[in-house]
Amino acid sequence: MIETIASAALAVGEALNIRKKRIKNGTGRTRLSLVTGTHGDELEGQYLTYLVGSYLEKHIDMLDGIIDIYPALNPMGIDSITRGIPMFDLDMNRVFPGSKDGTMTEVICNSIVEDILGSDMCVDIHSSNIFLKEIPQIRISVPTAEALIPYAEMMNVDLIWVHESATVLESTLAHTLNSRGTKTLVVEMGVGMRITKEYCYQLFDGVLNLMKNLGMWKGDVNGIHKPLLSVNRNVGFVNSDAAGIFVPCVNFGDTVRKGEHIGDVVDPLSSQIVENVNAVSDGIIFTLREYPVVYGGSLLARILETSEGEEVL
Amino acid sequence: MKKSILFSLRSPYREQLDVYGYTFGHGRKTLAIVGAMRGNEVQQMYVCSRLVREMKKTEAAGKIADDCEIMIIPCVNYYSMNIGKRFWAMDNTDINRMFPGYDQGETTQRIADGLFRNLQGYEYGIQFASFYQQGNFLPHVKLMDTGFTDSELMKDFGLRYGIIRRPRPYDTTTLNYNWQIWETKAFSVYANATDTIDEDSADEVFYAVLRFMKNRDIADTKVQPGFSTDLINESETHQVQSEKAGIFTSAVDIGKYAETGDILGRITDPFDGEIISEIRSPISGTVYFEYQNPLINENTVCFKIIKG
Ligand SMILES: [Zn+2]
Numbered sequence: 001m002i003e004t005i006a007s008a009a010l011a012v013g014e015a016l017n018i019r020k021k022r023i024k025n026g027t028g029r030t031r032l033s034l035v036t037g038t039h040g041d042e043l044e045g046q047y048l049t050y051l052v053g054s055y056l057e058k059h060i061d062m063l064d065g066i067i068d069i070y071p072a073l074n075p076m077g078i079d080s081i082t083r084g085i086p087m088f089d090l091d092m093n094r095v096f097p098g099s100k101d102g103t104m105t106e107v108i109c110n111s112i113v114e115d116i117l118g119s120d121m122c123v124d125i126h127s128s129n130i131f132l133k134e135i136p137q138i139r140i141s142v143p144t145a146e147a148l149i150p151y152a153e154m155m156n157v158d159l160i161w162v163h164e165s166a167t168v169l170e171s172t173l174a175h176t177l178n179s180r181g182t183k184t185l186v187v188e189m190g191v192g193m194r195i196t197k198e199y200c201y202q203l204f205d206g207v208l209n210l211m212k213n214l215g216m217w218k219g220d221v222n223g224i225h226k227p228l229l230s231v232n233r234n235v236g237f238v239n240s241d242a243a244g245i246f247v248p249c250v251n252f253g254d255t256v257r258k259g260e261h262i263g264d265v266v267d268p269l270s271s272q273i274v275e276n277v278n279a280v281s282d283g284i285i286f287t288l289r290e291y292p293v294v295y296g297g298s299l300l301a302r303i304l305e306t307s308e309g310e311e312v313l
Numbered sequence: 314m315k316k317s318i319l320f321s322l323r324s325p326y327r328e329q330l331d332v333y334g335y336t337f338g339h340g341r342k343t344l345a346i347v348g349a350m351r352g353n354e355v356q357q358m359y360v361c362s363r364l365v366r367e368m369k370k371t372e373a374a375g376k377i378a379d380d381c382e383i384m385i386i387p388c389v390n391y392y393s394m395n396i397g398k399r400f401w402a403m404d405n406t407d408i409n410r411m412f413p414g415y416d417q418g419e420t421t422q423r424i425a426d427g428l429f430r431n432l433q434g435y436e437y438g439i440q441f442a443s444f445y446q447q448g449n450f451l452p453h454v455k456l457m458d459t460g461f462t463d464s465e466l467m468k469d470f471g472l473r474y475g476i477i478r479r480p481r482p483y484d485t486t487t488l489n490y491n492w493q494i495w496e497t498k499a500f501s502v503y504a505n506a507t508d509t510i511d512e513d514s515a516d517e518v519f520y521a522v523l524r525f526m527k528n529r530d531i532a533d534t535k536v537q538p539g540f541s542t543d544l545i546n547e548s549e550t551h552q553v554q555s556e557k558a559g560i561f562t563s564a565v566d567i568g569k570y571a572e573t574g575d576i577l578g579r580i581t582d583p584f585d586g587e588i589i590s591e592i593r594s595p596i597s598g599t600v601y602f603e604y605q606n607p608l609i610n611e612n613t614v615c616f617k618i619i620k621g
Pocket residue numbers: 038039042126127128
């Protein structure tokens with residue numbers, strides 16, 4: 001069943017509609033919401049929600065509960081390759097919880113929150129941005145870590161990154177839902193404007209496994225691997241100091257040692273290497289820059305400390 | 314006057330971005346003024362440039378108070394200005410959402426950091442701000458209420474209204490908010506237009522800043538007395554939103570008084586021209602904001618009214 005959960009008239013000839021699909025079977029009342037498309041340049045969630053939706057419809061007898069799929073919280077953004085909300089230059093994930101009688105965007109955000117609330121669990125799928133590639137991971141803020149880590153471990157991701165909470169992040173969908181009683185996991189994976197099929201398959205197994213654990217799935221699930229946990233591990237940030245073209249000489253997922261050469265920033269005009277980029281710490285490269293043009297400050301890589309012999313990817 | 318580079322950033326293909334500060338007077342850091350942090354804040358840069366010119370004359374005439382230093386930064390983000398973008402062009406981030414900044418962080422965090430290091434320690438801070446929506450404002454001064462700055466100080470600008478805003482989570486990374494956390498009494502001054510230059514309101518805020526300097530004994534310039542400022546909580550102002558979408562026309566001028574029920578604007582169907590909505594004032598008061606764009610969506614703030 002497809003339903004419009006929020007709508008607003010646009011100036012000329014059309015309305016902005018936020019739609020969801022409900023897949024339901026059996027007598028179970030457990031409800032899982034899969035949401036994505038808050039950032040219009042992040043597309044990994046489009047394929048993942050397609051995979052989950054089409055599989056459940058084919059194996060509907062195995063479902064006992066309710067799955068709500070919200071593929072596009074920012075449909076105009078996805079339609080026009082715009083990260084924020086077109087026309088407003090607004091990051092939609094800084095407008096939650098919205099308000100009933102606010103601006104168009106606030107009203108829509110409010111309707112989205114109201115519609116998702118009541119779910120037992122929500123998974124909000126993001127895919128980095130066009131600049132950086134990320135391993136499949138779940139990001140959790142410190143205050144919610146204890147409650148969410150057991151569920152995050154069911155999702156077949158490679159990493160659970162527990163980060164400090166910041167006031168500015170109180171305006172995210174995940175913070176809003178978590179603070180109002182719907183446990184919400186934020187997935188980050190892949191890279192903007194692209195679909196990484198293997199990550200979508202990996203998360204597909206994770207979603208089915210989560211459903212199994214929530215008692216909503218009677219079918220089989222594939223083996224799940226246990227993610228690394230960022231707690232008590234150093235995360236090294238490698239930022240560019242120079243401006244130019246970044247060319248890495250390591251691969252995404254490689255294990256590196258502190259000081260190891262991981263790439264160069266080059267200047268095609270002067271034919272010079274303007275910066276030798278070295279690893280700031282030991283560990284695996286779990287974030288790597290995809291977009292080559294850099295300024296001083298551009299993030300080039302993140303390195304997660306690993307123990308001897310620890311396998312990740 | 315001293316012109317100095319406060320912060321520089323190299324670009325892969327363009328001339329280096331140099332953020333300039335103009336300082337006047339000597340001694341205690343008394344007042345810092347920041348203009349355009351976004352690429353469309355032309356009016357904000359323009360007002361600053363006029364202040365720089367005025368302060369040159371004021372300094373030459375010996376009218377800046379002893380032991381007072383004033384710094385003016387007309388434009389931070391001219392990179393975006395020169396290519397018609399509002400935010401940092403590479404990643405569309407907003408410098409005014411990056412404070413206090415981080416010198417090891419992303420590009421706009423580094424810019425915010427470089428700027429903020431130079432802005433700390435001033436007793437007063439003024440930022441020429443702009444609204445995210447296209448529209449006209451009655452020039453006013455706004456205070457982000459962190460509990461640090463005395464709202465009565467807004468009266469020294471002599472603008473008609475001083476508006477007190479309760480900070481929301483997304484305000485905590487703005488310059489105004491962080492200035493106050495670092496103990497600078499900070500104000501945002503709104504000067505009507507953004508992308509264009511509006512001489513009348515530029516005049517109004519130019520003189521308001523000079524008035525503030527005079528009333529605070531920072532610099533003595535010739536300036537006429539202003540209004541006696543009404544201080545208002547932002548939550549007490551009334552927003553009027555569009556109930557329909559289509560072509561918008563305003564029927565009032567900002568600064569005008571509207572009675573309850575007066576027509577403020579109209580929305581017509583973009584295809585057949587029929588009037589589909591008459592926007593009427595829900596209260597009696599002064600119109601201090603009007604939306605300015607021929608096209609309007611549903612639930613868009615089209616007027617703001619101060620009761621009374
Ligand atoms: Zn995202």
